[in-house]
Structures are given as C-alpha cells and as structure tokens.
Amino acid sequence: MTPEEEIASGQQTAPQATSAEVFQRLAFTDELTGLRNNRFLKYRAPGIIIAARKARTSICLAMMDMDGFKKVNDTYGHQAGDTLLSNFGKMISDYVAKRGIPIRYAGDEFAALLYNMDKPNAKRFMDGFLRKVNEAKIDIGDGVSLPIKISIGIASYPNDAEDYESLFKRSDEALYTAKESGKNMVITYPDEGKLVAPGNISTLFPVEQMVGFDELFSELKLHTIDRVVGGDAQQEVSLVIGGRGTGKTRLLQELRKSAENRGLATIYATGIPSQKSPYVSLIKAVSEPLNHDQDLLKEIAVMLSTNERKELASSIPILDTLPAPPPSDEPEDRNTLVFKALTKILFGLLRKGRLLIIIDDSHLVDQSSLQFIDSFVSESSSSKIDLAFGVLTQAEGGAESNLSSLVRAIPKLAQKSEIYRCELKPLGELSIANIIYQITGHVKISAVSLRALATRSGGNPLFIEGLLKLAIERGLIKYDGTNWK
Ligand SMILES: Nc1ncnc2c1ncn2[C@@H]1O[C@H](COP(=O)(O)OP(=O)(O)OP(=O)(O)O)[C@@H](O)[C@H]1O
Ligand SMILES: [Mg+2]
CATH class of the missing domain: 3.30.70.270 (Reverse transcriptase/Diguanylate cyclase domain)
Structure with a gap:
C-alpha cells in the first residue's frame, strides 16, 4: 500500500x-x-x-x-x-x-x-x-x-x-x-x-556587556545607588518598566552588581510563578545573603527566637547549622513569626550601611512580601534603603495593568516617595550589530540583514537572541559549540 x-x-x-x-x-x-x-x-x-x-x-x-x-x-x-x-x-x-x-x-x-x-x-x-x-x-x-x-x-x-x-x-x-x-x-x-532549549539562550550567547543602555543605566544608578543620602533625603522608588524580554532583569542584575561593588548590601527578590504563599519571595531573597555571609548569618541567628528559626528553617536550612537559642517563645502564628524574623534579618542587613532591595517580576510576587517591603521601607530611615522594582508591562487592556496593581500593593511608599520610571526602549540597529559582534566575535552582518533583524525583533533583546538561534538553525550562521562560521 x-x-x-x-x-x-x-x-x-x-x-x-x-x-x-x-x-x-x-x-x-x-x-x-x-x-x-x-x-x-x-x-x-x-x-x-x-x-x-x-x-x-x-x-x-x-x-x-x-x-x-x-x-x-x-x-x-x-x-x-x-x-x-x-x-x-x-x-x-x-x-x-x-x-x-x-x-x-x-x-x-x-x-x-x-x-x-x-x-x-x-x-x-x-x-x-x-x-x-x-x-x-x-x-x-x-x-x-x-x-x-x-x-x-x-x-x-x-x-x-x-x-x-x-x-x-x-x-x-x-x-x-x-x-x-x-x-x-x-x-x-x-x-x-x-x-536549543528556549530560555537557555543566554548561556549559549553570553553577551558580556549590556548594550545600548548606557544612558538609561546611569540614570537608574543616579536614582538608586548614586543618590545623595542626606539625613532628610526623600525616599525614592525606581520602576524598571518594559515588555517581555526587553532587558528588565538584566538591567536590575547590573544594578545589583554596581551596588555590591560600592559596598551596599543587596537582596534580589523575584516572583515565583504559581507560588504566592505568604512571604515566599522575600524568604527566598534573604536566604541568599545568609548563605553567603557567615558573619551575617551568625549575627542574625542569635537575634532569632527558636520558633522564628523553626519557621524559616525549611526554606533556609543553613539556619539549622548553628546552635539553637534557648526555647523561650510564647506560641505565635506562622505569619507573625515570619514577619518578625524578616524584620530582624533586614535590620541585620542594614547593620553596615545601605541596602538595595530589588523586586523583579513584581506581578508574580506574593502580597505579603510586597506589604512587608511597603511598611519596612516607608517606616525606616529613607536614606538607608534603595528600592527598585521590575515591572512587566501588559500589552492588552482590560485587566488592571501590572503597574497599577503594584502601586496599589505598596500604598505607603507610593504616597511618600519620589517615583522614578525607567522605561526600556527597543534597541537600535547599532546596538543590535554590537550584540551580534559580541556574540560571534567576528561575523559581520550585512546592512540588509541587520535591518531585517531590527524589524523582526522590534529591537527586543530576547527576540534578537531568538532570531540568531533561528539563523543558526537554518544554517545561515554556523556555530559548532566553540566557533562561528
Ligand atoms: N542591553 C542588552 N545587551 C545585551 N543583552 C541583553 C540586553 N538586554 C537584555 N539582554 C539579554 O536578553 C535576554 C532577555 O533579557 P531579560 O531577561 O533581562 O528581559 P526581561 O525584560 O527581564 O524579560 P522577562 O519579562 O521575560 O522577565 C537576556 O538573555 C539578557 O541577557
Ligand atoms: Mg525578567
């Protein structure tokens, strides 16, 4: 047949x-x-x-x-x-x-x-x-x-x-x-x-420098880590706003690096898809400095009560490696214990000076974490905490935008702070050429292909990576794992 x-x-x-x-x-x-x-x-x-x-x-x-x-x-x-x-x-x-x-x-x-x-x-x-x-x-x-x-x-x-x-x-x-x-x-x-598995593209195409965002980045730094921190300086909140794949996360991570180079303490919280249980984003974020800084860990561990430690131990196992304080507490509910523990940890992080708090993918972050940040930052000394949010813009109308629901979730900060909006724009042809050069080292791209790449990607870094992946897939560019042809 x-x-x-x-x-x-x-x-x-x-x-x-x-x-x-x-x-x-x-x-x-x-x-x-x-x-x-x-x-x-x-x-x-x-x-x-x-x-x-x-x-x-x-x-x-x-x-x-x-x-x-x-x-x-x-x-x-x-x-x-x-x-x-x-x-x-x-x-x-x-x-x-x-x-x-x-x-x-x-x-x-x-x-x-x-x-x-x-x-x-x-x-x-x-x-x-x-x-x-x-x-x-x-x-x-x-x-x-x-x-x-x-x-x-x-x-x-x-x-x-x-x-x-x-x-x-x-x-x-x-x-x-x-x-x-x-x-x-x-x-x-x-x-x-x-x-190539989608999402892993940046491990295949590591672009060392962030391209085309110099001005934007210095502005963002100016509003966060470079800002003069006088006694009565007003609290500032920076919002990094852009569509999917426009470079929000990348920009916030660069900001974090700069802050750490300046000696600021940092925490990086992000939304955890389909997991919005109370404080989950913040607990995960603070576990990182605790895991990396033994001194900090010791300092904070003695401030935490037995029950507070117990609440955090499943998410931050390293807390259990230190000798436990004597049991003393009155019984309290989980949320109160976590709230108190987080407060102590943030004060611990502030012990040396300034702290940069970054909240990426804020629309996926649980409400308790946002509420906590709202109260903690607006009630503490404004000169010591810098705050930056990553906000994914929603193209479609109808549902409340991520930006307005974020603003509603942090009412105190929204009221008393200066808000700085850092909006990510599409990359131009020059930046795209630069990215390709950084990735491939030598492949030159024709003006026509460059224009096509710029148009089809809309100047979105993620799509540029995606299109390059396509070009490899179709044999227009060859990459054997080490070399480009
Ligand atoms: N200016 C840039 N120069 C070089 N690479 C960049 C630049 N901006 C973004 N990228 C790369 O493009 C990819 C997408 O960027 P990123 O993940 O930061 O986007 P995003 O806005 O956070 O997207 P999402 O909404 O999906 O979280 C990453 O691999 C990132 O490293
Ligand atoms: Mg992101």
Whole structure:
C-alpha cells in the first residue's frame, strides 16, 4: 500500500460499513470540527509512516497552535471559542485537502500529516497556510469576525525521526520554538543538531556587556545607588518598566552588581510563578545573603527566637547549622513569626550601611512580601534603603495593568516617595550589530540583514537572541559549540 492508500484505508467508511467500522470512524473523529483527532494520529500515523518507509517517500507532521485563543474564550465566551475552532478547522481542512490529513489534536492545537512532502516543501506549504490565516478573519458567531494568528512547527520522517513517536516529539519541539521565538511563524526542526532549549539562550550567547543602555543605566544608578543620602533625603522608588524580554532583569542584575561593588548590601527578590504563599519571595531573597555571609548569618541567628528559626528553617536550612537559642517563645502564628524574623534579618542587613532591595517580576510576587517591603521601607530611615522594582508591562487592556496593581500593593511608599520610571526602549540597529559582534566575535552582518533583524525583533533583546538561534538553525550562521562560521 502507498501512504495515500494507507491513509485512505483509514479514512473512508464503506457504504455497507460494519458496526466496528462505524465505531472506529467515531473514535477517530473530533466532534466539534469533524476532523481526525489525536486518537487517529496515535493509532493510524504509525501505519502511515511504515507505508512511507516502504514507498521510500517522506512524510511531514505540522503541529499548529493558535496564538491567544484563550483570550477569545475569556472575552467572547466558550460558544464563540467553539465556533472559531470549528471554522478554523474548515479552513485547515480546505487548505490541506489533497496533500494530507488535517487533525484537531486538542483544544486549540491542530496538526496536518502531509504525505509525499519533504521538509522544505512542507515549510513552503505551511508558510502558504500561515499567510492565508494572517489575511483571514474568522467568524465567531453573532456577526463578529476576528483575525487570528497561529504558530506552526514541522518535522519530517525519515529525516528528523525514526518513528511516529519521535516525529511527533520533534514537530512539537519545533512548535514550541515557534512560540518562544515570537509566535505567528513556521519553524522546521533543524537538520543538524538539536534545538536549543528556549530560555537557555543566554548561556549559549553570553553577551558580556549590556548594550545600548548606557544612558538609561546611569540614570537608574543616579536614582538608586548614586543618590545623595542626606539625613532628610526623600525616599525614592525606581520602576524598571518594559515588555517581555526587553532587558528588565538584566538591567536590575547590573544594578545589583554596581551596588555590591560600592559596598551596599543587596537582596534580589523575584516572583515565583504559581507560588504566592505568604512571604515566599522575600524568604527566598534573604536566604541568599545568609548563605553567603557567615558573619551575617551568625549575627542574625542569635537575634532569632527558636520558633522564628523553626519557621524559616525549611526554606533556609543553613539556619539549622548553628546552635539553637534557648526555647523561650510564647506560641505565635506562622505569619507573625515570619514577619518578625524578616524584620530582624533586614535590620541585620542594614547593620553596615545601605541596602538595595530589588523586586523583579513584581506581578508574580506574593502580597505579603510586597506589604512587608511597603511598611519596612516607608517606616525606616529613607536614606538607608534603595528600592527598585521590575515591572512587566501588559500589552492588552482590560485587566488592571501590572503597574497599577503594584502601586496599589505598596500604598505607603507610593504616597511618600519620589517615583522614578525607567522605561526600556527597543534597541537600535547599532546596538543590535554590537550584540551580534559580541556574540560571534567576528561575523559581520550585512546592512540588509541587520535591518531585517531590527524589524523582526522590534529591537527586543530576547527576540534578537531568538532570531540568531533561528539563523543558526537554518544554517545561515554556523556555530559548532566553540566557533562561528
Ligand atoms: N542591553 C542588552 N545587551 C545585551 N543583552 C541583553 C540586553 N538586554 C537584555 N539582554 C539579554 O536578553 C535576554 C532577555 O533579557 P531579560 O531577561 O533581562 O528581559 P526581561 O525584560 O527581564 O524579560 P522577562 O519579562 O521575560 O522577565 C537576556 O538573555 C539578557 O541577557
Ligand atoms: Mg525578567
């Protein structure tokens, strides 16, 4: 059987279908869209792949995921979401028609199993689909039509995979990369080597200097660590504001380094996704200096009561390495104990002079930590504590922005402090060229490519890294782990 025949054998139901055939058909069909479903992929694709092997032809699997589907659901309701999925299903079905099998994998994830197609062909084919999707508006009922976007990942058999499982895995990895690299694009699994795990890019591309932010950085330093700390200087709060991947974390870490070089004590708290239990961000942040500074640890340990230490011991195990103070406390609830312990630790950190507190990804930080900072900083001597927050701006309207909810979470500080806004701007072409030079050491990039990189990344450092990763993946730049070509 050719792959087409193998496919056809699983697709049609004979006029005088047996109940087993009818049952199979139902089991392999997605109710909402009428497309094949994930069971079909799982049970029929292996056979199709074996047929392709025998026929010595190539099969590609394109995995697709709608970008921002959840928002449609949340805004217009599930009924509208279903209509959208169903109409999108028709669109895939029409497009893929004779070249392969359209599948609804799950939720807003779709797939196309494309036969007699090698990867470059499949890429062209799916690029065509992406264009079509980008030009279309999809009816969601009640006279409303919405533009939609999708991300697509492609892998091929036998080029990238030895069987169905690996084919599925590889195309899913490519899809993940498409999502990570900015969405609304088609990514193919790379011919050589593995995809770089998204998020680890800076370990592959360490850019030693922060590029293009000199002025902004000196301004930020001026408002935090360089500021004159006279007796009645007003408290200042700096907000580092920008979109995803614009360099907020990087800037705050550089700030921290500068502060430490000046002899300031620092703590760096950050949001812990899906973990907002009381004080979790602050406890984690203070554990770092305690782990690194034996003197500080000893000094603070004697100030903590037995119960306070007990509360922190699971998060800061090093506290348990010191002899325990004599038990003395009245029983108190956990939050009170942690509150008191944190107060003592921060006073301990202040013992030598100034302290810089950095709160990154403030929208993910638990409310108790923010409340604590609000009271502690606004009630202590303003000349001794510098404060900088990383704030992720939200593009979409509707929900309260991260900035206004932060301001609401620190009411005392917001009222009595000077607020300095440090807004991260897109990098220009010169900075991008500089980043590439820093990464590669020698590869020169043409003015045209540079412009393309600047436009496609929007000057966002994270996307520049992502695009470079793509360039490697497509063989435009070669990197063998040590050398660039
Ligand atoms: N000016 C810069 N020069 C060189 N590399 C940079 C610069 N800004 C950011 N980067 C790099 O770009 C990547 C993304 O930056 P970073 O993680 O700081 O962004 P972010 O704004 O904190 O994003 P998120 O909202 O995802 O937390 C990092 O690898 C960082 O080292
Ligand atoms: Mg960050």
